[in-house]
Amino acid sequence: MKKDGITAPKGCGGQFDKKCSVDVGSGRLSRRDFIGAATAVAAFTIVPRHVLGGPRNIPPSEKLNIAGVGIGGRGAGDLDEVGSENIVALCDVDKNYAGGVFKKYPNAKAYTDFRIMLEKEDKNIDAVVIATPDHTHAVIAMTAIRMGKHVYCEKPLAHSIYECRKLTEAAREAKVATQMGNQGQASEEHRLVCEFIWDGAIGQVREVHSWCNRPISQRGIERPKETPPVPETLSWDLWLGPAPYRPYHPCYLPFSWRGWWDFGTGVLGDIGCHQLSVIFKALKLGYPTSVEACSSGVNSETAPLASIVRYQFPARGDLPPLTLTWYDGDLMPARPPELEDGRHFGEADDNLYVGDKGKMLGHRIIPESKMQEYKKPPQTLPRSPGHHREWINACKGGPPAGSNFEVAGPLAEVVLLGNIAVRLGQKLYEKGLKLYYDGPNMKIINFPEANEYIRSEYRKGWTL
Amino acid sequence: MGSAAAAAFTIVPRYVLGGPGNTPPSEKLNIAGIGIAGRGAGVLEGVQSQNIVALCDVDWKHAADTFNRYPAAKKYRDFRKMLEEEGKNIDAVTVATPDHVHAVASMMAIKMGKHVYCEKPLTHSVYEARKVAEAAREHKVATQMGNQGQASEETRLMCEYIWDGAIGPVREVHVWTDRPSQGLFNVYWPQGVDRPKDEPPVPETLDWDLWLGPAPYRPYHPCYLPFAWRGWWDFGTGALGDIGCHSIDPIFRALKLGHPTSVEASCTLVNKETYPVASTVHYQFPARGDMPPVKLTWYDGGLRPPRPEELEEGQEFGEGGILFVGDKGKMLGHRLIPASKMKDYGRPPQKIPRSPGHFEEWIEACKGGKPAGSNFDHAGLLAQAVLLGNVALRVELREKLTRMKLNWDGPNMKITNLPEANQLLQREYRKGWTL
Numbered sequence: 001m002k003k004d005g006i007t008a009p010k011g012c013g014g015q016f017d018k019k020c021s022v023d024v025g026s027g028r029l030s031r032r033d034f035i036g037a038a039t040a041v042a043a044f045t046i047v048p049r050h051v052l053g054g055p056r057n058i059p060p061s062e063k064l065n066i067a068g069v070g071i072g073g074r075g076a077g078d079l080d081e082v083g084s085e086n087i088v089a090l091c092d093v094d095k096n097y098a099g100g101v102f103k104k105y106p107n108a109k110a111y112t113d114f115r116i117m118l119e120k121e122d123k124n125i126d127a128v129v130i131a132t133p134d135h136t137h138a139v140i141a142m143t144a145i146r147m148g149k150h151v152y153c154e155k156p157l158a159h160s161i162y163e164c165r166k167l168t169e170a171a172r173e174a175k176v177a178t179q180m181g182n183q184g185q186a187s188e189e190h191r192l193v194c195e196f197i198w199d200g201a202i203g204q205v206r207e208v209h210s211w212c213n214r215p216i217s218q219r220g221i222e223r224p225k226e227t228p229p230v231p232e233t234l235s236w237d238l239w240l241g242p243a244p245y246r247p248y249h250p251c252y253l254p255f256s257w258r259g260w261w262d263f264g265t266g267v268l269g270d271i272g273c274h275q276l277s278v279i280f281k282a283l284k285l286g287y288p289t290s291v292e293a294c295s296s297g298v299n300s301e302t303a304p305l306a307s308i309v310r311y312q313f314p315a316r317g318d319l320p321p322l323t324l325t326w327y328d329g330d331l332m333p334a335r336p337p338e339l340e341d342g343r344h345f346g347e348a349d350d351n352l353y354v355g356d357k358g359k360m361l362g363h364r365i366i367p368e369s370k371m372q373e374y375k376k377p378p379q380t381l382p383r384s385p386g387h388h389r390e391w392i393n394a395c396k397g398g399p400p401a402g403s404n405f406e407v408a409g410p411l412a413e414v415v416l417l418g419n420i421a422v423r424l425g426q427k428l429y430e431k432g433l434k435l436y437y438d439g440p441n442m443k444i445i446n447f448p449e450a451n452e453y454i455r456s457e458y459r460k461g462w463t464l
Numbered sequence: 465m466g467s468a469a470a471a472a473f474t475i476v477p478r479y480v481l482g483g484p485g486n487t488p489p490s491e492k493l494n495i496a497g498i499g500i501a502g503r504g505a506g507v508l509e510g511v512q513s514q515n516i517v518a519l520c521d522v523d524w525k526h527a528a529d530t531f532n533r534y535p536a537a538k539k540y541r542d543f544r545k546m547l548e549e550e551g552k553n554i555d556a557v558t559v560a561t562p563d564h565v566h567a568v569a570s571m572m573a574i575k576m577g578k579h580v581y582c583e584k585p586l587t588h589s590v591y592e593a594r595k596v597a598e599a600a601r602e603h604k605v606a607t608q609m610g611n612q613g614q615a616s617e618e619t620r621l622m623c624e625y626i627w628d629g630a631i632g633p634v635r636e637v638h639v640w641t642d643r644p645s646q647g648l649f650n651v652y653w654p655q656g657v658d659r660p661k662d663e664p665p666v667p668e669t670l671d672w673d674l675w676l677g678p679a680p681y682r683p684y685h686p687c688y689l690p691f692a693w694r695g696w697w698d699f700g701t702g703a704l705g706d707i708g709c710h711s712i713d714p715i716f717r718a719l720k721l722g723h724p725t726s727v728e729a730s731c732t733l734v735n736k737e738t739y740p741v742a743s744t745v746h747y748q749f750p751a752r753g754d755m756p757p758v759k760l761t762w763y764d765g766g767l768r769p770p771r772p773e774e775l776e777e778g779q780e781f782g783e784g785g786i787l788f789v790g791d792k793g794k795m796l797g798h799r800l801i802p803a804s805k806m807k808d809y810g811r812p813p814q815k816i817p818r819s820p821g822h823f824e825e826w827i828e829a830c831k832g833g834k835p836a837g838s839n840f841d842h843a844g845l846l847a848q849a850v851l852l853g854n855v856a857l858r859v860e861l862r863e864k865l866t867r868m869k870l871n872w873d874g875p876n877m878k879i880t881n882l883p884e885a886n887q888l889l890q891r892e893y894r895k896g897w898t899l
Binding site: 294308310325331333344347429430431434452 | 656759868
């Protein structure tokens, strides 16, 4: 049974190779799951679809058959957004947390283990929507891509730079339609930012500030010592997935995993893929040359309460080098003098573009009087039918979605590079260094031990 | 001085005569110390060439070592009682209490015509700093704030490099400290925490009511003292108050700063009890003579400015520091960067007299010498700017300050665009306490 990346439980008729390692001893997988897996595997041995060279052709008139993985939190929203299609299978490791969503789609088959679902439902599904915690994005997305499934995956694309790179490559190879869950990319505002900047509305941009002050899970704390029992409805081992084993604690889920390095990616990972996406597009950014960070104190367990990350990007074509500064935990850049008293400086999050000839806060030139005087350029970017619709269209042979993995992969890599600088902040400061990065080769060139953070080791039994 | 002087004193108190007595350089000052454990012990060592005649602390156990060190000094718990009883015997006072007591202790001494050495920050509020500085001027007493770095060679070099044009006009300065954090896992003192709910008994040796002084009453808790009061709004002034008066001082001198025109801040979540875990504060200063307007940015709690390109790889950026950004170059502390530039440039001409030492400056001033380097005319202005930064961090203003920065009319001590913020420039004292 060589199933590119697919692993399944031991004890299923001896059909699985060494990669199979789900802890069935816990008894949390239902009998139905096992039988299902075995059946799917049998079908699979005959003509795996991915061997045929990609996803099937679906005419726009037909509905996609979609499976959802991680459906309790954000996943529910994603499923709503693709509700025009057939939701045929759903998977969550917590029957209780996801209970409402399972009920909402009574015709969808319910699963606990995405691997079993994909094997069993392979012939029934065209596409997969992934909204699990960050640390399982990559293994799920990769399994689906290799099976020729189209993939919608929440942001950040993955938990490590290496995972992002591999997913991007695999999606390209498998020719599947992809979209990362940074829905802002589909907005009118993003298009206006691009069109204004390309029109020279604020001249050449050498400096951008981006911040997010949303309260996102506990941070700056240490691992709890107590080990309360795992709730009956939760498959803790599956929730952990490829992450290193640790005992269950309610401080990790739901949602609060975002602050824990083993599972989440901090505020930068959570929101950076939203907010930096428009900057990447408008200013045609690729890999940065260097990154540095400071924070209110970081530990090996959780992201800091507050951090500032500074990226340096090289010149791109006619565009000059650029400094991009990220702030979280209620930190902000200085209020620009152009912003009138009384105007909110960017609500909870925003971007400030500093050009040679002016400034933009979000998609508004400041001050507002200058915005009013500005003769807007003609629309040069096509408008979006909607973020999820873009993906649905792409799955049915339409143009690639705006945040397909060719776009989203490099963006997520840069976001995650920032986290490496945050995690190593104190060490780098003691060594008198910032990190210089060789993007194409995925390598930090002046501090070798930083490269350990580019790819994380998986728990036994998990592979990408 | 002696009994004759004392007799005279009962008839005409010295301060009524409009100033301190003249102590000739050959004579020793008689000094009383207020707040003598902790930093106070160090301050007394700094002036131990003089007579230490009276000592006051609200915790005799905590202060026991210092009391033992000066067995001839009379012991007090209440500085008011000490100043009343020892008025005739003392020329000068050192104040090293927690920040919230600085002003009341200094002011009483100044009004009695005593010279004052007071630890930084000069006071707990902007208003107090203004009033204490005015009183010192009026009473013509010799003063010095405890920012000893002002007496250093490094501070002089910073001024002389900048005045010599080594980095051209300066429009941007960054200054930072890692406090209240200390490296990776430790803190100097906690911030971002809430008031404790338990009420342990007051230690027998501590006069809690006196420790509170003019601050609003609250039950005793060991989380406040010693030292950790720095993180609590009611007592301390956070990292900015603690370190700002040290590290912003050379910037004030080198760039001839006075009142800022505006201030704004961002920080981790604040509560009404303690200062935030980390903050950045942005000050705008107007043009001064030939010098262009300058932006000064403060960072604490582990936040730092960007590492300058000019700094060679492997060169430490510093757990605290000052970065001057000039039109023609940059200076990290008193060193031009990169080091090659420093080497090429050589030393600027000496324009500032070198100091005999921070404490010695004050002792000399008390004996009729020239004003000390951080006398309250200078220190008051510096402390006001520092403490104004804390106003911009206040939780009461967080929402409003997303819509504006605070515009500051320094000469009139007034925030001009947010009237309610002016209430935070001073605070009401507990009953029985006045400035």
